[in-house]
Amino acid sequence: MNSQPLVVDLDGTLVHTDMLHETSLRVLRDRPWDLLRLSVWLSQGKAVVKRNLAERAQFDPQHLPYNEELLHWLKEQKAAGRTLVLCTASDMAVAEAVASHLGIFDEVMGSDGSRNLGGKVKAEALVTLYGERGFDYVGNSTTDLAVWRHARRAVVVNGSTALAQKAGQLAAVEKIFERRPQGLGVWRRVLRAHQWLKNLLLFVPVMAAHQFSDANLWVALAVAFVSFSLCASSVYIFNDLLDLESDRAHPRKRARPFAAGLVPVWMGLLLGVALLVASCLLARKVGGTFFPWLGFYFVLTCAYSWTLKRLMLVDCLALAMLYTVRIVAGAAAAGLSLSFWLLAFAVFLFLSLAFVKRYAELEVQIMNGKTKVHGRGYYTTDAPLIQTLGVTAGYGAVLVLALYLNSEAVLRLYATPEVMWAAVPVLLFWVSWMWMQAHRGLMHDDPLVFAVKDRASLAAGLAFGVVLALGTVGWSG
Structure with a gap:
């Protein structure tokens, strides 16, 4: 001995x-x-x-x-x-x-x-x-x-x-x-590079307005996309640092780089500040009102990380606003005005996805035998009501789309507006499909990340795109 x-x-x-x-x-x-x-x-x-x-x-x-x-x-x-x-x-x-x-x-x-x-x-x-x-x-x-x-x-x-x-x-x-390796994969997870897909929402106003031929507009949006992505990564870093304990109590989130101790806390703070500074410098080059909207996104996200995500229902509304702000910022970068229809559709759809996210987290906690979500304002018994609210919000988005297709704006933008009605059943299917997957416990913590990997969601997205293309070709031809 x-x-x-x-x-x-x-x-x-x-x-x-x-x-x-x-x-x-x-x-x-x-x-x-x-x-x-x-x-x-x-x-x-x-x-x-x-x-x-x-x-x-x-x-x-x-x-x-x-x-x-x-x-x-x-x-x-x-x-x-x-x-x-x-x-x-x-x-x-x-x-x-x-x-x-x-x-x-x-x-x-x-x-x-x-x-x-x-x-x-x-x-x-x-x-x-x-x-x-x-x-x-x-x-x-x-x-x-x-x-x-x-x-x-x-x-x-x-x-x-x-x-x-x-x-x-x-x-x-x-x-x-031996020291655990810090490869590119770890830093990609730190930046949450896969989450940059959400920032493609910046291009939605241009697509909706059919402004495809202005090269300067696309350059401005490309710079805005990089700026927004760097800002989002800085926010994700700050959020992860402030949410360490909750992430470590979560069966999947505990593997995140900061929660698992793969990357030191001090290094995350420095990187987050550097990314934010770079984002602001790029935003100033975009011009227009893009920079103020980027600032609003950052402030709202900080408020979400600090307080709002712990408030029942307010957290989901904040998440829906964070998605919608990307569309507003895209319109600001392109110098376009936003229609009521697009904003209403976005708010309802993103609110539904926010409820999907919370519902999926509640399902994980239920499977782990817990009664309350750590760091959140929900009990696992709230899951059925969250599901009801989310499905209702998703169908609300479908209703807004249906009403929009009967408006004069569609007649101006599309030569064959009747083709556009095919988008309604496609969206109905996708909203229902996402909630069915969440109900079966198959949903990822982030519904958009799930969607880009899910074959049925990709097929629905392709079908939606084909419908829009057919209507646009008829209009432009």
Whole structure:
């Protein structure tokens, strides 16, 4: 039996995140006014900052992104009779919550509000307790080199090859846990590049007005599309950072890069700001009223991430508005006026899709035996009513389309308006099909992402496009 105590770091080692960053985000989301005191706390020392953030941030240690491979090895060491010590620069309250949840640590050490237990301070504390070379240490960063200098053995976690080599010069390396790869796929998921498909809604006003021949208009829309996509990605990043705990409690969303700890929180903040700045610079080049509408989209999305998504029904209305704003912004970029018919159709259709999204989430929670959706204002018993509201909104969109096809605008744009009536049964089928899939538990968290991968939805989209093309050819011919 190895009698040498095994000391384990927390941030970036036992968990794939940094608890200082995590608690800061939770305070920013739940008590933003407290961050006004940050400069005062900093003047009193880093340990004071950590203590105040830990006191104000509520988190569930059950849902943290633990290093499962390391945790499995630690449990084996514990079963072999080895003493395990959790020693972290995070605040003691955070460390004790994690240790209590895992139930494998014999001792817990952390920052106490006056002493920041990191680097050389941690090394001195461990030498005082266990003596020179009287412990083995599990760490992940260059700050841990100060501790390995006094340890008997080193266990390197999530570190580079260079870090492992430096640790080996200070102590015998017992084991190395390799860093998880960060490929292009991870960054594509961070940006949610697949969600950029939604921004094709910017082109809807041009298509609806049959303005196909103006090259300058299409260039302006292309720039607007890139600008909106960068803005949307920044928003998705900020939303993911503010929604970490809810995502980790979700069976699918917990695999998102920030929730899983694949990408550091600080890196997400920097990337989100950079994308937003680039988006604004491009928006200024588009001209017209596009920039104000982009700003409105950003503000509404932030309001949704901060508060609105926790309000029952208001969240779905906000989602419907976020889709509709894309159409309004497209019209602004193209210098076109929007018709009442297009706006009414968009609001009803997108409200139905927003309800689909919520209904699908409720179905997942039902299958997992839960009664309430984490971070949302719904109970699982609300699912039947959400379904009713969503189907009604979808059929409302079909009704608006049918009334539009009987208007004078159709006679002006289409030479064969009677052909356009075929779009009504196509849309009826698609709305019904989407809700049928949601009812059977087959719906993706995002209905538009589901639609672009679903054969029946693609067929309905093709049929809808053919109907529009036939009517347009007759008009232009």
